[in-house]
Amino acid sequence: MSEDKKNTMTFQRMICDCADELRDYWLVRQSEQDIKDIMALSISQQRMIRKVWRMTRSRSEGIMLKELAEKLSLSSSAVSVMVDAMVRRGILERQVSPDDRRRVMIRISGNGKEIDEKYDRFFDDISARFAETQTPENLQIFLNVLNDLNIFLDKQNKEK
Numbered sequence: 001m002s003e004d005k006k007n008t009m010t011f012q013r014m015i016c017d018c019a020d021e022l023r024d025y026w027l028v029r030q031s032e033q034d035i036k037d038i039m040a041l042s043i044s045q046q047r048m049i050r051k052v053w054r055m056t057r058s059r060s061e062g063i064m065l066k067e068l069a070e071k072l073s074l075s076s077s078a079v080s081v082m083v084d085a086m087v088r089r090g091i092l093e094r095q096v097s098p099d100d101r102r103r104v105m106i107r108i109s110g111n112g113k114e115i116d117e118k119y120d121r122f123f124d125d126i127s128a129r130f131a132e133t134q135t136p137e138n139l140q141i142f143l144n145v146l147n148d149l150n151i152f153l154d155k156q157n158k159e160k
Contacts, residue, residue, distance in 0.1 A: 026122050041115075045091075048072060048082055052092060052108050053116045062095060062105030073157060091115065 051071050055063050069079040086092040091112040097103035
């Protein structure tokens with residue numbers, strides 16, 4: 001097996017291992033209720049909350065379902081079903097656009113914001129703790145590589 005192939009396999013395993021370790025680290029530091037709230041959501045629903053939260057931070061009116069579906073790389077009908085379930089659970093809200101009554105806008109509810117803020121606090125804490133263990137140079141290299149990975153993945157998603 002070539003060295004490049006070995007490195008590619010190692011990279012893939014390390015990414016998955018980091019995700020598993022972060023999940024385990026998070027779980028042992030949460031209350032039972034927080035775990036129930038988060039674990040009751042599918043990975044797709046958790047991902048949807050994060051997307052809606054990020055997309056609406058500068059757009060308080062919300063986002064259109066079609067736009068959310070595009071960002072999630074899912075069909076509008078699949079996203080609509082997920083949004084309906086999350087509206088029933090009080091995590092997302094649907095509102096008619098004040099500008100155009102045919103447009104329905106989606107945004108995160110107060111309950112959904114609480115869930116997302118728990119994630120943010122956790123990741124802020126673990127990120128700061130990790131950064132403290134790194135030299136400024138290593139941290140910059142790591143951030144550059146993560147940025148390159150994000151750019152690559154974003155480009156791959158857009159080509160899809």
